[in-house]
Amino acid sequence: VTNARAEPKLLVDRLRARSWRMTVQRRTIAEVLSAPDIHLTAEQVFDRARSAVPEISRATVYNTLADLVSMGEVVEVQLVPGPTRYDPNAGTPHHHLVCERCGKIVDVHPEGLAALTLHPEDQGDCKIESIEVTFRGRCASCHE
Amino acid sequence: VTNARAEPKLLVDRLRARSWRMTVQRRTIAEVLSAPDIHLTAEQVFDRARSAVPEISRATVYNTLADLVSMGEVVEVQLVPGPTRYDPNAGTPHHHLVCERCGKIVDVHPEGLAALTLHPEDQGDCKIESIEVTFRGRCASCHE
DNA sequence: TTGAATGCAAAGTGTTTGCACGTGC
């Protein structure tokens, strides 16, 4: 059987579907961001894109990442000290597990989210739109 | 009746108890950080400290904040774009509620944390040490 | 007295911007 609902396509295809003006640079960046479960810094995106398109500039990387973020195709995450990381897995809601020693970040899908609530006095008149959970610990390779 | 257990004292007192070398600058910064439910940037700490001690320098503020963080008396948070914020409420475990429009951050104590777990396949061989929850929404003053 | 904290200024990261040139649609 085939899926009744359309699967989220590749990032590049989603961008074309939005009739987002496509250039070699933008396509390359989108391809870099199509690897699974990555959380790259702008500099890492730049390096990877540059190995395919040597004349690409940092400015274009930053501009493009900002565009993707404001389109909601990519999410900025600040889970580790250092530069902002870009999470392209925006179509699939997920949370993160971070190794406190090596800084590795992996996507996770926790259980029990529905039971997470705020006390009314904490919530005040605030309307909650999203909840973000970060698990921190030591990954397998970082146990002493 | 008095508390059987010693209450967490003021930050300044906790620092003295550690026999941390006290100076006018450090005491002033600790006092700035003693206000409840604050999440100041380094610059804001600098400004407030400077109104009491005009000759204090940014370097001292950054040095002192880094010291407090490595002592575990203050926690760095990155919940909003912009500079790092410093949360002095390190003695009392808590989570955060962030207004997506105005950026206001308040401390909260959610229910249902115990039920939050990772699927074994997500967790792998990682030992979880802490969980951090961020609620995002619009505060009362930011409803359109 | 003495090792540690401070202030200053310079340097280091990470990110944004202005503008002339190039290019997808």
Place this chain on the structure above:
DNA sequence: GCACGTGCAAACACTTTGCATTCAA
């Protein structure tokens, strides 16, 4: 063709660092 994306370099925002001076213990 023209609006918009790009590259470059300069500017900007935030933070760290080296060193001479000052100070808490």
